[in-house]
Amino acid sequence: MQTLIDFDRAPVFAIPTIEPVGGLTVREGLLLEGPQGWGEFSPLPNERALVRWLTAATEPGTVGWPDPVRGRVPVAVTVPAVDADRAHQIAAASGCRTAAVEVGAGGLAQDVERVQAVRAGLGTGGAIRCDAKGRWDPDAAVTAIAALDRAADGLEFVTQPCQTLDELAQVRRQVEVPIAAGDPIGLHLGEAADIAVLAAGPLGGARRALRVAEACGLPCVVSGTLETTIGLAAGLALAGALPRLEFACELGTRGLLAGDLVADSRSLVPVDGYLPVAPMPPAPQADRIERYALTDPARVAWWRERLQSAISAS
Template identity: 75%
Template sequence: MQTLIDFDRAPVFAIPTVHPVGGRTVREGMLIEGPQGWGEFSPPPTGDALLRWLTAATEPGTVGWPDPVRGRVPVAVTVPEVDAALAREIAVGSGCGTACVAVGAGPLADDVERVAAVRDGLGPGAAVRCDAKGRWDVDSAVAAVAALESAAGGLEFVAQPCATLDELAQVRRRVDVPIAAGESIRNAEEPMGLRLSGVVDLAVLATGPLGGARRALRVAEACGVPCVVGSTLETSIGLTAGLALAGALPELPYAAELGTRGLLAGDLVADSRSLVAVDGYLPVAPMPPAPQPGQLERFAVTDPDRVRWWRARLQAAIRGSDVR
C-alpha cells in the first residue's frame, strides 16, 4: 500500500458544521490519493480501529468498489440536535422523503418536539426514524421510544437507543418499534463475526469504521438482518463510498442516511459534484469526485500542531496501531 500512495502529501482539511452535530462544530480529516482516485480518512478524534478507516480511504483509489446493482439510491436527511423550528426547516428543505432525527442528547421533551416538527414538515407519508447514539439505559429507552413514536405518529425504527447489543435486545423485547444497531457494529472488534438475528431488527452500516464498501458489504451478508447505510458526516468524497455500498447491497429496503452534505458549511469538490440529494435521491458513482484545488486551499488546516497530529494518526493507521 505504501508503494502505491504518497501518504506524506495527504492534505488535511477542516470544514465547520452549519449546526453542532453530536457536539461537534467542525469536521476534520485527510484526503488520500491512490492510483485510481481519492478517498477520505476522517476517523473521529477519540476513535479506535484506525486501520479500518485507512482501508476505507484507500479502497476507491486502489481495488475499487463492488459492482452496483442500482444506479441511484433513496436518501434520508439527518436532522441534528436543533430546536423544533429549525428541525422542520432542515427536513423540508432537504427534499427527502425520509428523515433521521438525532435524539438522546438533551431532555426527552426537546426530542419529542423535534420529532413532531419533522413529521409535521414532511407529512404523514414520509418515513421518520431516530438515532440515540447509545445514550439511554434500557428503561429510559423504552419510555423514550414510546414517546417518540407517539410524537411521530409512527417511527420507521430507532437506532442504537442503548450502548450494548444485550441492552438493545432487551429494549427490542419491550417495544413495538423496530430497533437498529449502529455503533455496536462499528465499534465491534470483529464486525464480520456479528450475528444479529433475534438481537435487533436491522443494522446501520457505515463504510469508514467498517473498512470500506467491500468489507461493509461482507458485514451485511453475514449479520442476518436487513441493512441501512449510514454516514459519519463525510465530505462528498467520503459519501461516495456509502453510495457505493448502498448501490451494491442486494436489497435496499431503507433510505440511506447519506443526506448529510447540508450539515457542513462547505465541501472539497466543485459545486456540480457536491452530493446534495435531488428529489430524495443520490447517484451511485464508479469512483469519488476529485477535490477542487480552491476548496482544498479554503478548508486546509494551517495549524502546524494540528497537521502533525493528523499525520501521526495516519502513520498509526499505517502501522496498524492506534493513538488517542
C-alpha cells in the first residue's frame, strides 16, 4: 500500500461548517491520492475504527468501487439542530423530497418546532426522518418519538434513539415508528432495529459496506459523515451498487460546509433531490487545497499521527 500512496504528503484540510452539525464546527481530514484517483480519510474525533476509514480512503484510488446498478440516487437533505426558521429555509431550498432532522441536542419543544418547520418546508408529500445520535434513554425516546411523529404528520423512521442494542429493542417494542441502527458491522440487530444505516467511511469502503448490507439482512439506508465531495462520492458509489435502494440517501450535506475541495462544477450538490453516481471521485483543485489547508501545526501533527496509527494497524 505504501508504494502506491504517498501518505507523508497527504494534504490536511479544515473546512468550517455553516452551522454546528452534530457538535462539529469544522470538518477536518486528509486526502489520499492513489494510482486511480483520490480518497478522503476523515474519521470523526471520537472514531476508533481508523483502519476501516483508511481502507475506505484508499479504495477509490487502488481497487476502485463496485459496478453501479443505477446512475443516480435520491437524496435526503440533512437539517442540523438549528432553530425553526433556519430549518424551514434548509428544507425548502434543498430541492429534496426527504429530510433527515437532527434531534435530541436540546429540549423536546425545540425538536418539535424544528420538525414542524421542516414539514412546512418540504410540503405534505415529503418524507421526514429524525436522527437522535443516541442521546435519549428508552423512556425519553418513546415520549419524544410519539411527539415528533405527530409533528411530522408521520415519521419515516428514527435513527439511533439510544446507544445500545438492548435500549433500541426496548424502544422498538413500544413505538410504531421504524427504528434505524448505525454501525451494523458484526452485530446481530435482531429485535433492535428495522433498518440498518450504512456509511462508507466507518464501514471500510463501498465494497465492505455492501457485504455488511448482505449480512445484516435488513433494509438499508446510506448515510454520510459530513464529508467533502471526495468523501461523499464514496457514499454515492455504495448507494449506486446496493441491489435494493428503498430510502433516500443521507448524502445531501455538501451545503452544510462553507466550502469544498473540488471545482464548483464537480461539487455534489443535489439537483431536484438527486445526485449522480460516478465511477471515481473528482480530483481536488490545488487552489482549494491551499485555501482550506489546516494551518495549526499541532492539529496537523495530530492528523498525521492518526493516519500513521491506521497504517500501522492495517
